[in-house]
Amino acid sequence: MPVIEVDELSKTFKVPVREQGLRASVRSLVRRETREVTAVDAVSFTIEPGEVVGFLGPNGAGKTTTLKMLSGLLHPTGGKCSVLGLEPKGRPAELLQQITLVMGNRNQLQWDLPALDSFELNRAIYRIPRADFVERRDELIELLDIGELVTKPIRNLSLGERMKMEIAGALLHQPKVLFLDEPTIGLDITMQRRIRSFVADYNERHGATVILTSHYMADVQALCKRVIVIHHGRVVFDGDLSALSDRFTTQRTITARLADGEEITIRSLREETASATSKLLADYDVVDLTIEDPPIDDVIEQVFADAHEAQ
Amino acid sequence: MITLYTANARIAVQTQIQYRAANYFYMIGMIAEPVVYLVVWSTIANANGGSIDGLTAKDFAAYYIVWTLVRNMNIVLTPFAWEERIKDGTFSGQLMKPVHPIHEDLAQFMGWKLVVLVLWIPLAIVLALLFKPSLSPTMLQCAVFFFAIWGAYFIRAIMQWSLGLITFWTTRVGAIFEAYYLSELLLSGRVFPLVLTPHWFQTLTWFFPFRWCFSFPIVALTGPIENRDLFIGLGMQLAWILFSIGLLAIVWPRAVRRFSSVGG
Amino acid sequence: MAARGATLQLGGRLTVSRSAHRPGSVRLTATFMRVGIMNEMQYRINFFLQLLQSLLNVGTALIVLAVVFSKTNDLDGWTRPQLLAVMGVFTLVGGIIRTFIQPNMERTVNEVREGKLDFALTKPADAQLLISIRDVRFWQLTDVLVGLVVLTVALVQLESITQWQDLLAFVVLLFSGLISIYCFWLMLASASFWLVRINEVQELFDGLFRAGQYPVGIYPGWLRYGLTFVVPLAFAITVPSEAVTGQLAWQSVVVMIGFTAVLLVLSRWCWKRGLRRYGGASA
Numbered sequence A: 001m002p003v004i005e006v007d008e009l010s011k012t013f014k015v016p017v018r019e020q021g022l023r024a025s026v027r028s029l030v031r032r033e034t035r036e037v038t039a040v041d042a043v044s045f046t047i048e049p050g051e052v053v054g055f056l057g058p059n060g061a062g063k064t065t066t067l068k069m070l071s072g073l074l075h076p077t078g079g080k081c082s083v084l085g086l087e088p089k090g091r092p093a094e095l096l097q098q099i100t101l102v103m104g105n106r107n108q109l110q111w112d113l114p115a116l117d118s119f120e121l122n123r124a125i126y127r128i129p130r131a132d133f134v135e136r137r138d139e140l141i142e143l144l145d146i147g148e149l150v151t152k153p154i155r156n157l158s159l160g161e162r163m164k165m166e167i168a169g170a171l172l173h174q175p176k177v178l179f180l181d182e183p184t185i186g187l188d189i190t191m192q193r194r195i196r197s198f199v200a201d202y203n204e205r206h207g208a209t210v211i212l213t214s215h216y217m218a219d220v221q222a223l224c225k226r227v228i229v230i231h232h233g234r235v236v237f238d239g240d241l242s243a244l245s246d247r248f249t250t251q252r253t254i255t256a257r258l259a260d261g262e263e264i265t266i267r268s269l270r271e272e273t274a275s276a277t278s279k280l281l282a283d284y285d286v287v288d289l290t291i292e293d294p295p296i297d298d299v300i301e302q303v304f305a306d307a308h309e310a311q
Numbered sequence B: 001m002i003t004l005y006t007a008n009a010r011i012a013v014q015t016q017i018q019y020r021a022a023n024y025f026y027m028i029g030m031i032a033e034p035v036v037y038l039v040v041w042s043t044i045a046n047a048n049g050g051s052i053d054g055l056t057a058k059d060f061a062a063y064y065i066v067w068t069l070v071r072n073m074n075i076v077l078t079p080f081a082w083e084e085r086i087k088d089g090t091f092s093g094q095l096m097k098p099v100h101p102i103h104e105d106l107a108q109f110m111g112w113k114l115v116v117l118v119l120w121i122p123l124a125i126v127l128a129l130l131f132k133p134s135l136s137p138t139m140l141q142c143a144v145f146f147f148a149i150w151g152a153y154f155i156r157a158i159m160q161w162s163l164g165l166i167t168f169w170t171t172r173v174g175a176i177f178e179a180y181y182l183s184e185l186l187l188s189g190r191v192f193p194l195v196l197t198p199h200w201f202q203t204l205t206w207f208f209p210f211r212w213c214f215s216f217p218i219v220a221l222t223g224p225i226e227n228r229d230l231f232i233g234l235g236m237q238l239a240w241i242l243f244s245i246g247l248l249a250i251v252w253p254r255a256v257r258r259f260s261s262v263g264g
Numbered sequence C: 001m002a003a004r005g006a007t008l009q010l011g012g013r014l015t016v017s018r019s020a021h022r023p024g025s026v027r028l029t030a031t032f033m034r035v036g037i038m039n040e041m042q043y044r045i046n047f048f049l050q051l052l053q054s055l056l057n058v059g060t061a062l063i064v065l066a067v068v069f070s071k072t073n074d075l076d077g078w079t080r081p082q083l084l085a086v087m088g089v090f091t092l093v094g095g096i097i098r099t100f101i102q103p104n105m106e107r108t109v110n111e112v113r114e115g116k117l118d119f120a121l122t123k124p125a126d127a128q129l130l131i132s133i134r135d136v137r138f139w140q141l142t143d144v145l146v147g148l149v150v151l152t153v154a155l156v157q158l159e160s161i162t163q164w165q166d167l168l169a170f171v172v173l174l175f176s177g178l179i180s181i182y183c184f185w186l187m188l189a190s191a192s193f194w195l196v197r198i199n200e201v202q203e204l205f206d207g208l209f210r211a212g213q214y215p216v217g218i219y220p221g222w223l224r225y226g227l228t229f230v231v232p233l234a235f236a237i238t239v240p241s242e243a244v245t246g247q248l249a250w251q252s253v254v255v256m257i258g259f260t261a262v263l264l265v266l267s268r269w270c271w272k273r274g275l276r277r278y279g280g281a282s283a
Helices: A022-030 A063-071 A115-126 A130-144 A159-171 A189-206 A217-223 A241-248 A270-283 A296-310 B002-018 B020-047 B057-073 B081-087 B090-095 B101-131 B139-168 B174-187 B199-205 B215-222 B227-262 C002-009 C025-041 C044-071 C080-114 C127-133 C138-157 C164-191 C198-213 C221-230 C233-244 C250-281
Strands: A004-016 A034-047 A052-056 A078-083 A099-103 A177-181 A209-214 A226-231 A234-240 A251-258 A263-269 A286-292
Touching (some): A034 A234, A052 A063, A063 A099, A099 A159, A130 A159, A159 A189, A189 A217, A209 A217, A234 A241, A234 A296, A270 A286, B002 B020, B002 B101, B020 B057, B020 C044, B057 B101, B057 B139, B090 B101, C044 C080, C080 C164, C080 C198, C127 C164, C127 C250, C198 C221, C198 C233, C233 C250
Parallel strands (some): A052 A209, A099 A177, A177 A209
Antiparallel strands (some): A251 A263
């Protein structure tokens, strides 16, 4: 029984057209000209319980818009979607009790007060029984390692610490579906890693379904087996991350370090990797050898480029 | 629901205690308004042989000092706050919660008032010493006053919350809100006691919620007022609260629909 | 400052053109004004919204005055047209303060608090001048327009004909009064070098300013002194109103000019002290 079902989901916006010049602005007072922008174009996919899925795509691709439709913040203009068997559009309380949306760089906790106070507020909002609340709260504090920070006012915390608080606050009601919108944006590498490992850990422990949008490849690589690539509002790829690599790369990179300290890098076609490697080993005094797929960023670039051409 | 309100109120109290200095400065600045009116009307009364329309300088002092309490009690979320909320994502966050966002605002402002009440007392004492008001309410008046200030709060809170929702349709809301505030200024008893105005004007004020947010609570305590009018006043407050809730029930779903189709 | 230094070194025989290194204050002010106005001109719709707001505000104040007039013919010796004149001057002065003075002072206070005042300090012009002229909230001038209209109506309604001397005195005293308000604001802004909570004190000013709607004489003694010498509303509003309605006493003028001069010196001193403290504190 899939947890999320999306069928030909679309979202178009009417955007006002504004031109330069006095005459145009006078004209615009009388008649508002708009043009239609398609943010999401007939997107379809299903997600099973417990999956951790990454939405990848450049800025403006439609990832956040899709996420907002799944969480009920935006109404689709075409197609339909359901989360946990319910339609997000009406914002049914039953659904809101079981999902959570965390947006990177956005604060939902009380600014001047320690996180603990905000947590109490969430307990009241989600009607969490006290015993469950205490247990979950303490577990989250431990997993996120925020024990010393929960008593400090949010405004005194660093960006990364704030993010951890947001996540903790968002999980107190033990939602079955987590929507994470750019959760690691603006954070330093260590913090990014910690949050990623937490999400993976949480998914393992509680079997929560996680939808994550990001434009950091590292997020997706670390967490998601499955990746949905969105570009210009369309699904360009939906499948295993490793398959993404396989499908879109025709090259491998071979890096060899020689005895005299020099480094040689060769790019070879996938089929020819084996022969290229053996030639390298034969002709040179190789001390260390690495064979890699091109960086996944390049792969994604390729995916987008292909998609663009296909349009 | 009660836990929701107490939790929110507690948050507000904790936050506002931190901002007590800011609160104080705001309150002192706000006192300038009634003091100006107080002095103007007292001057006129004194020059006119002691009273105008039955109100002496001491009566005016009472009116405007009670005014400061009523005014603090009826401060609510400004409709102007909505633009910021939509822009910085706060509103989206509120929509994700399984409770109606108005409860958070209602409860937090209520909590704030508890702090304000405590801060107000020394100010009131100073004002009383300076202007020597005449105040001798009955027990019934005090009781009605207590309910009336909360009635005033709810009318204004729900009404202005609904008004603020206009922001979802246009950002050029400044003029509309200003017009609302100015009508309130004139029709509420905020600037001049309504008893000073001609009869037709006083009748006019019955058609608006404003007098029930200012004039009624103030006069409930200072008098002169008949017992009968005390209860009529409470009844009118209830009526206006129901009206505001009705207004909210009509506007809110449309506002959410608008937000969800346009994306804020 | 570089120019001055150079002149000293050269023993004064070579005159270094001042304008090459340091634009004259007048030209600097004019430049900032022009840029500020050009900026605001982009938002033409603001003009109508602001005008509407000014009209609504004045309209309300006039209705209140009407209620006052319905009960009495004079307030503390001020007749109806005279009170109307005060209302006009109040609106006019408020407009000027909100256009030229307040935006600059508020911005300065914010910059001091955030440690971003350096822009003003690293330019070769006097810091006080710079922070006083860089912001113009042009559309608040609608209040000036509306205030002038009200004032004109009031003067027409006066029993006596306004003499040109009265108008001249009015302009001079208005200018002087505005200077004293500027000095007051400057001292308030300077206080931000020592106190963090100055923002709220500014809100206090906005509240207190309302008291200027009526002639300061109606207020009880202690308040009257406060509104004359602490927050110089009397000088900014009441005294010019006295001038334009022909009620001016020469004693008021002397006190006012004298006090304004004192304020000018005092406020500049506060500002300089504050700057020195700022320079020491920020990294």
